[in-house]
Amino acid sequence: AQSVTQLGSHVSVSEGALVLLRCNYSSSVPPYLFWYVQYPNQGLQLLLKYTSAATLVKGINGFEAEFKKSETSFHLTKPSAHMSDAAEYFCARRDSSYKLIFGSGTRLLVRP
Amino acid sequence: DVKVTQSSRYLVKRTGEKVFLECVQDMDHENMFWYRQDPGLGLRLIYFSYDVKMKEKGDIPEGYSVSREKKERFSLILESASTNQTSMYLCASSPPDRPNTEAFFGQGTRLTVV
Numbered sequence: 001a002q003s004v005t006q007l008g009s010h011v012s013v014s015e016g017a018l019v020l021l022r023c024n025y026s027s028s029v030p031p032y033l034f035w036y037v038q039y040p041n042q043g044l045q046l047l048l049k050y051t052s053a054a055t056l057v058k059g060i061n062g063f064e065a066e067f068k069k070s071e072t073s074f075h076l077t078k079p080s081a082h083m084s085d086a087a088e089y090f091c092a093r094r095d096s097s098y099k100l101i102f103g104s105g106t107r108l109l110v111r112p
Numbered sequence: 113d114v115k116v117t118q119s120s121r122y123l124v125k126r127t128g129e130k131v132f133l134e135c136v137q138d139m140d141h142e143n144m145f146w147y148r149q150d151p152g153l154g155l156r157l158i159y160f161s162y163d164v165k166m167k168e169k170g171d172i173p174e175g176y177s178v179s180r181e182k183k184e185r186f187s188l189i190l191e192s193a194s195t196n197q198t199s200m201y202l203c204a205s206s207p208p209d210r211p212n213t214e215a216f217f218g219q220g221t222r223l224t225v226v
């Protein structure tokens with residue numbers, strides 16, 4: 001079955017450090033990929049999306065992600081973590097249908 | 113901005129009750145979804161609808177039903193609530209037939225069944 005795998009249910013970084021959240025997908029065709037963020041007791045907000053126009057995608061709040069077909073990955077990065085980045089992050093994919101398939105999520109903790 | 117509104121942020125219901133979760137979107141989207149979110153499991157699709165009165169089962173439809181009588185409204189129904197349905201429920205909507213567009217989410221309803 002086509003799926004999305006997020007490595008690490010929890011990631012902890014110091015404020016100012018690099019953020020790297022990992023996402024791998026399985027698909028026989030190029031997928032449409034998304035990163036969403038969820039702050040406590042909130043719904044999901046789109047961070048960025050890959051739509052095949054460019055392999056490096058820039059999103060809101062300084063986040064970006066790079067699509068690597070050879071590695072079937074779409075990892076999320078941010079050069080310098082801020083306390084306000086503490087949240088849960090979800091990678092998702094949509095293929096030829098209109099359904100979104102989500103990974104299990106990664107909770108980002110930012111230490112002062 | 114697209115707005116997806118869920119009628120309740122928090123609900124507490126008793127085992128065996130019939131529970132209705134309501135969702136309304138204001139962007140004339142054809143597609144609407146109900147997801148369930150549990151720690152460590154991410155979001156799992158319960159049902160989705162691609163048009164009025166049209167619905168399809170998602171990955172975990174057991175114990176749930178849905179209703180879409182109007183384009184803007186998508187209801188999730190728990191026919192007889194059970195404690196294992198205690199969870200966060202998220203509604204979403206998206207435009208049709210364009211897989212590169214994102215889904216827009218409501219704020220979620222945290223349901224507790226006692």
